[in-house]
Amino acid sequence: MLTLESFEEASEIVKKVTQETKLIKSSYFSDLTGNKVFFKPENMQRTGAYKVRGAYYKISTLSQEERDRGLIAASAGNHAQGVAYAAQKYKAKAVIVMPNTTPLIKVERTKSYGAEVILYGDVYDESCAYALKLAEEKGYTFIHPFDDLAVATGQGTIAMEIVQELPLVDYILVPIGGGGLATGVSTLAKLLNPHIKVIGVEPAGAACMKASLDRNEVVTLPHVNTIADGTAVQRPGENIFPYIQENLDGIITVEDDELIVAFLDMVENHKMIVENSGLLTVAALRHLDFKNKKVVSILSGGNMDVITMSSVVQHGLIQRDRIFTVSVLIPDKPGELVRVATIISENQGNVIKLDHNQFVSTNRNAAVELKITMEAFGTDHKNQIVKALEDAGCRPKVIRTSL
Numbered sequence: 308m309l310t311l312e313s314f315e316e317a318s319e320i321v322k323k324v325t326q327e328t329k330l331i332k333s334s335y336f337s338d339l340t341g342n343k344v345f346f347k348p349e350n351m352q353r354t355g356a357y358k359v360r361g362a363y364y365k366i367s368t369l370s371q372e373e374r375d376r377g378l379i380a381a382s383a384g385n386h387a388q389g390v391a392y393a394a395q396k397y398k399a400k401a402v403i404v405m406p407n408t409t410p411l412i413k414v415e416r417t418k419s420y421g422a423e424v425i426l427y428g429d430v431y432d433e434s435c436a437y438a439l440k441l442a443e444e445k446g447y448t449f450i451h452p453f454d455d456l457a458v459a460t461g462q463g464t465i466a467m468e469i470v471q472e473l474p475l476v477d478y479i480l481v482p483i484g485g486g487g488l489a490t491g492v493s494t495l496a497k498l499l500n501p502h503i504k505v506i507g508v509e510p511a512g513a514a515c516m517k518a519s520l521d522r523n524e525v526v527t528l529p530h531v532n533t534i535a536d537g538t539a540v541q542r543p544g545e546n547i548f549p550y551i552q553e554n555l556d557g558i559i560t561v562e563d564d565e566l567i568v569a570f571l572d573m574v575e576n577h578k579m580i581v582e583n584s585g586l587l588t589v590a591a592l593r594h595l596d597f598k599n600k601k602v603v604s605i606l607s608g609g610n611m612d613v614i615t616m617s618s619v620v621q622h623g624l625i626q627r628d629r630i631f632t633v634s635v636l637i638p639d640k641p642g643e644l645v646r647v648a649t650i651i652s653e654n655q656g657n658v659i660k661l662d663h664n665q666f667v668s669t670n671r672n673a674a675v676e677l678k679i680t681m682e683a684f685g686t687d688h689k690n691q692i693v694k695a696l697e698d699a700g701c702r703p704k705v706i707r708t709s710l
Contacts, residue, residue: 309460309494309550317364318464324363324396326353330472330603335576336589341598345476346589347469350581350609355416356537357465357607358382358389358452361487364461365450366393374399379447381405381438383431383536384413385608386452391420402447404438406430408536410612430531431484432541453487454544463491469603470499477600480588482607483507483516483558484538490547492605493554504556508587510535511560516543516551520558534563534619537584537608564626565590570616571623582611583619625708628686630659632708633693635701636674639665647677650699656692657682660710680708 328348336344349357366374377400380390387403394401401422405414406429418424425441428434431452442449451458465488469476479496483489486507493505509517512533519525527542543551569589573579581589588604595602611619624630637643644663651658662678683689689705696703 309456309463309491311495311498313460314463314467314491314495314498317360317460318467320364320367321360321461321464324353324359324393326351328352328468330469331577333577335572336592340592340595340602342595343601344592345473345601345603346577347465347603347605348579349465350579350585350606354385354388354392354420355608355610356385356388356585357462357488357605358385359392360389360464361452361455361458361461361491362386362389362450363393363396364464365455365457366390366397366399368457369448373448377402377445377447378450379404379438379442380450380452381431381435382452383434383539384409384417384610385537387413387417387422387424388420388610390450391417391422395421402438402441404428404434404441406434410536410610410615412612413610416610430539430541451544453485453490454546455487456546459487459491459494459547459550461491462488463495465605466492466495466499470496470503473601473603475601476503476603478504478506478595478602480506480508480559480591480602480604482538482584482587482605483509483543484513484540484584486516486543486547486551488605488607489516489555490544490550493556494550497554505554506591507551507555507558508591509558509560510538510566510584510587511562513539513541514558514560515540517558517560519543519548520552520555523552533583534566535583535587537582538587559591559594561587561590561594565593567619567623568626570619571627574620579606580609580611580616581606582608584608621710628683628689630680630682630708630710631689632678632680632706633696634704634706635677635679635696637677637701639675644677646699647679647696647701650695650701651679651681651692654692654695655684655688678706680710
């Protein structure tokens with residue numbers, strides 16, 4: 308059972324391995340949403356995510372014999388690091404099964420805590436099945452990432468800290484993969500103050516909890532497809548589902564494109580790196596249909612590899628029209644390229660890349676194609692540049708940007 312006493316015990320125990328993640332007021336999102344928005348920055352936690360809370364508390368409840376048999380877990384990354392770190396503290400062997408698609412940084416950091424890493428499967432659910440098989444064969448003690456009440460209790464300590472720091476919080480937004488974090492946070496929040504609303508946030512491409520709540524039973528999605536790899540789960544937890552049904556006040560689903568924009572928002576306005584799953588609650592702020600409330604968004608993790616980061620930034624700039632590509636048709640004669648460049652310069656566009664194609668027409672004197680990729684301040688500025696090119700007779704056409 309998830310009781311106030313168990314949450315209080317867990318809160319004291321996890322302090323041994325966590326660091327303070329004080330709430331951060333977001334002026335940007337407060338102004339944007341008309342609410343008082345705060346972030347709970349678990350991306351700044353040891354191991355880079357909240358998962359160490361549940362892993363360490365769960366291992367603390369095990370017998371010495373269970374720890375001595377060795378620990379095994381399946382994870383897309385953050386639970387892996389939490390279990391590996393906690394196991395190291397207890398001087399226990401840790402074996403972690405991770406999907407083949409896990410970002411390299413998560414794999415390497417899990418190994419750095421002394422764990423043995425096995426890559427298996429394309430999604431978490433396949434990795435979990437293999438980890439359970441190994442646990443049965445070799446006698447390891449399995450540490451589930453979410454469908455375990457002790458793990459959920461450890462994760463729920465986040466709510467204790469939120470309420471202690473912001474007693475009059477109205478809403479808590481919590482990411483959902485399998486549901487362990489949402490279970491712990493929503494259950495403890497209701498125990499502390501039944502008036503607190505807890506909203507879960509899922510990626511639209513892996514909304515297994517919403518599907519289960521809609522059916523009033525745990526269901527398995529046929530497949531998942533999302534850049535939020537930490538929440539790419541096909542089936543939520545059986546053991547925790549009744550707590551979600553009782554304590555969660557709703558679910559918001561977020562598209563991947565929204566996560567890309569949210570990443571830019573966090574980098575530019577808060578100078579913070581938050582991984583895609585942690586950005587779910589940031590993107591959800593734009594979905595809120597209320598005003599003048601105190602809202603806390605839990606940033607669940609910040610373990611993002613640099614290649615993924617680079618891709619997200621590029622796509623985010625394109626989505627916001629801060630990078631765009633235009634095709635213009637100009638006569639093939641001296642001075643035309645300079646003329647187009649001058650128009651762009653006069654309108655404060657910054658050229659990134661040029662592609663001059665003389666073979667777009669059999670009549671080169673009639674027209675050659677010039678593809679120009681450039682920076683702009685946003686949609687209005689982009690439209691200004693395009694109109695200036697139109698007015699100059701360049702017949703501009705906005706095309707898909709490929710960097």
